[in-house]
Amino acid sequence: MDLNYSAEDEAFRLEVRSFLENKFPKDIGERAKAGIRFKKDDYYRWHKALNEQGWVAPHWPTEHGGTNWTPVQSNIFDEECFAAGTPRQLPFGTRLVGPVIIHFGNDAQKERYLPTIRSGEEFWCQGFSEPGAGSDLASLKTRAVLEGDEWVVNGQKTWTTTAQYADWIFCLVRTNTDVKKQAGISFLLIDMKTPGISVRPILTIDGDVQINEVFLEDVRVPKENLVGEVDKGWTYAKFLLGNERTGIAGVGLCKNDLENLKTIARSERKNGKLLIEDPLFQARLSRAEIDLTALELTNMRMLFDIGDEGTPGAIASVLKIRGSELQQRFAELQMEATGSYALPWQQGALEPDWNGKAVGPAYAAARSPLYYDRRKTTIYGGSTEVQKNIITKAILEL
């Protein structure tokens, strides 16, 4: 047994660091540190920097621009990006729809969509969830009916992240109502400018708008925008959700959170001492750091077990459950450490073009919004309860 990375992996880490130092826009990093919200342009500029480096879609096959990184290297890359405060790379193009097009799309689709996914010229969003189809995704009702050379789509998608920025949406639509619910779903690519699509933003409890409702009313979609075969969309969706799992633990994010938390706890005071020296607070901080260490090691063990190839099995559910809980706990501890100044609701201070002056310490304004935002982590990507069902079936075989 050995905890150390190989010499190649250490060299790779240095290469990533040097790239981040030279190519990650400094102004975005500074805004991230201050807790200011990322906008479309921030995501785009980061995407562009990655693309210029050839690192925008590392997990794609090399003939489409992939890097052939090992799972360990991908993990190192994620860790370093979080430590540098980069925006999350929006997953919808490169991580989610890209691989589906590569594996199941035809040549014309690959030619049409992959270049602009790589370049970031076209933003994507994901049309899966519906008001009546959340954890039970296969019960989705949005209908697509073939009329001549066009699919006519009617229905509603919801919780659609960054739909307000998106040029395209990939949708699961019902194309057959006479079969078992999983067997009547197709995978459709829809231009967001098509008449009949309207987007209504959803304000969430953190005070931000990242998710939307997307209404589809007699939306006419060219026949050739269907990926793979009719009624096989559920298979593609499962493939896509499997890809969503890698890096799901969010270890790098939590490590970054831990550093922020310690900074706050070394700045706040209690009973004439630093908060970090308070036994009650320190005990909770210690528990969170210990849990994070355990998660990091469990993640590394999984990377070791899957080797250079392959994808993680149901053990990824263990990482998702614990990782999402920890992301919540670190946000919660940061808010609590901030004390009373976590209470003023200062939404303006989180906007990039704000000219006002926030009350309290510089870190205060973003703490409670972050706490409320993170409540989503145990809900999206398969809720904690759904993950436990997966563990039950796949590992425990109950």
Place this chain on the structure above:
Amino acid sequence: MDFGYSEEQVLFSNSLQKLLSDSYSVDVRRKLVAEGPGYSEDIWKAYAEMGLLALPFPEDMGGLDGTSVDAMVVAIELGRHLALEPYIPTVIMAGGALKLAGSDAQKSDLIEKIISGDLKMAVGLTEPGSRFDMAEVSTRAAADGDDYILSGVKSVVLGGDVADKIIVSARTSGETRSEDGLTLFIVDADADGVTREGYALLDGRGGADITLENVRITPSAVLGTVGQAWVIMEQVADQAAAALCAESLGAFARVNELTLEYLKIREQFGQPIGKFQVLQHHMADMLIEYENAQSLVYRSSMMADSDDAAMRGKAVSSTKVYLGERGHTSCQSAIQMHGGIGMTAEYELGDFVKRMAVAEVMFGDVDHHLARFGKLSYMSG
């Protein structure tokens, strides 16, 4: 990065597994506890034959030059099979202290006998009233010519009931709670002035309170540098705690296996109780805790040999805290999901639960290690 057993470790683990499953049935184990001597002399000899007792010692002393990871591989099996022999006190603790601080004469005299299975030892580092603080030592060692005269009490010494020799800490100078001024002494269990009160711990293993009344120690039985024992004590306690956690992990694996099996065979309301989602999710939680505990056990074993006391201490305390808390709640869930059968002494679950309870408290409980982790992590800067 490597989280797998080496070829040698696989072999060692397999042959130990075979030895223990062949010789440690529930009935055999319970008879040893009920009728004495609380462990099996035959199995101790078998350990010696397979080289288990030689594991951590240097090759030039007849040892196998093993690391704390090798010790972990052994301890996981000892825990899985609830082995009763004083392996941790003799080999890990006393062996570790001798390796780190022993004179050439002490090493050649004692290590050879440990390896052959002819010497059992224990290490007493805590006292009544000191709780888990090893620096709070009231036992005094007064110089008398070249000799020392020891008086004091050592509490709940693991393996102290059957040890031939006991290494104890005593204060040769300094204030009661100072890390300076502590010295280790090798005491014959049958020396004049030594009385021990042996007992079984709740998991059936032996322990003892050792009372020292004007026990004369010659210079040859002073272990290491006078007044400088603290670093040795800390390292020995960390290695012991790491091994104890590995044992606890082995027991944890069995707790989960027994519970999962029970969920599949026990039927109520016309179906196996494992079909009920509320129980499925409890079981999933136990699996999550086990996986994370395993990660920390691996890590603390990989770090237990480090000279960097802060890094080592943080790693070991992390594991003690995590296994202490999460193992504890998992055991409670296991009993709960078993229902009435989990309450019976006849069923084996309780034996594993109790083994984990000893590991939770011995060498420092959750609060102790939580405070230690916090001090090492956040108080230095």
